[in-house]
Amino acid sequence: MRFRTYLQPGEQRIIRELTASVAAFHDYEVEIAGELADENLSKGSETSGYHFFLAEQEGEIVGFTCFGEIPCTRGRYDLYWIVVKKNCQGKGLGRELLRKTEEAIKTRGGQKIYVETSSQEAYFVTRRFYERCGYLEIGRFPDFYEDGDAKVTYCRDLPAE
Amino acid sequence: MRFRTYLQPGEQRIIRELTASVAAFHDYEVEIAGELADENLSKGSETSGYHFFLAEQEGEIVGFTCFGEIPCTRGRYDLYWIVVKKNCQGKGLGRELLRKTEEAIKTRGGQKIYVETSSQEAYFVTRRFYERCGYLEIGRFPDFYEDGDAKVTYCRDLPAE
Numbered sequence: 001m002r003f004r005t006y007l008q009p010g011e012q013r014i015i016r017e018l019t020a021s022v023a024a025f026h027d028y029e030v031e032i033a034g035e036l037a038d039e040n041l042s043k044g045s046e047t048s049g050y051h052f053f054l055a056e057q058e059g060e061i062v063g064f065t066c067f068g069e070i071p072c073t074r075g076r077y078d079l080y081w082i083v084v085k086k087n088c089q090g091k092g093l094g095r096e097l098l099r100k101t102e103e104a105i106k107t108r109g110g111q112k113i114y115v116e117t118s119s120q121e122a123y124f125v126t127r128r129f130y131e132r133c134g135y136l137e138i139g140r141f142p143d144f145y146e147d148g149d150a151k152v153t154y155c156r157d158l159p160a161e
Numbered sequence: 162m163r164f165r166t167y168l169q170p171g172e173q174r175i176i177r178e179l180t181a182s183v184a185a186f187h188d189y190e191v192e193i194a195g196e197l198a199d200e201n202l203s204k205g206s207e208t209s210g211y212h213f214f215l216a217e218q219e220g221e222i223v224g225f226t227c228f229g230e231i232p233c234t235r236g237r238y239d240l241y242w243i244v245v246k247k248n249c250q251g252k253g254l255g256r257e258l259l260r261k262t263e264e265a266i267k268t269r270g271g272q273k274i275y276v277e278t279s280s281q282e283a284y285f286v287t288r289r290f291y292e293r294c295g296y297l298e299i300g301r302f303p304d305f306y307e308d309g310d311a312k313v314t315y316c317r318d319l320p321a322e
Contacts, residue, residue, distance in 0.1 A: 032232055071193055074307040112304070139300035141316070143273070146235040155302070
């Protein structure tokens, strides 16, 4: 497994395909992931504010994260996406991607990472994943995505060296 | 006082000036307000997702709001900005702008409005304003903007007719 900190031209397509292949994501979410990749490639990682971190196996992208500093904050980052290819799940790659993304965020001066997800049953595994990776629930906004579907916000303080 | 629901080409400058004239906003916040106006004018209100609502007095823009539907939600809107020119404050214009913005959001099918602000003393008047306009605090994330500065999130359900 190799990791890299940049997208290459044309890889928007792969970001969309990978996101679409994961059952948890809706079409409009796939489109948003693709748009962030478009922004990253057209404006550059720094100007766009959307940074990508990729896992590659034998030349194929099998997972990625997308993150960025939250505007008007100092060193607070949002993790927008973490996606692992279907047949690569359950082998610890998500955890490894998350840890390496946290390292990349720390290197940039990041101190806290926020992540948002749904309260619905379909996201139970996702929530458990964040909890097991040391993320704490800091808020739950009822009926946020739609009636009956709350937004759950998690946060992790990046441990000082 | 006249109100309108669109920005005109070149008015990015006025949005920046108006925002900069209000002591509560930092330089980087002024820049963000300007960028949203740029996006609105270059991509159009619908494609950009950033809608503007303006108050005009004798041909001069004296206040505005900027709002947009929150991605991945149904009918949930963020109020990104509400700005009233310094010497027009304290006369109920902010409340009127907010009420008319709520009407515009309802017309678009919006059901809830979210607004975020700082826990710092400098934003006490802002928080009181939202509370008096019927917004409820639904979350407080400590040390969000920086250490000691929490993000306070308010929400208002738009009353059904």
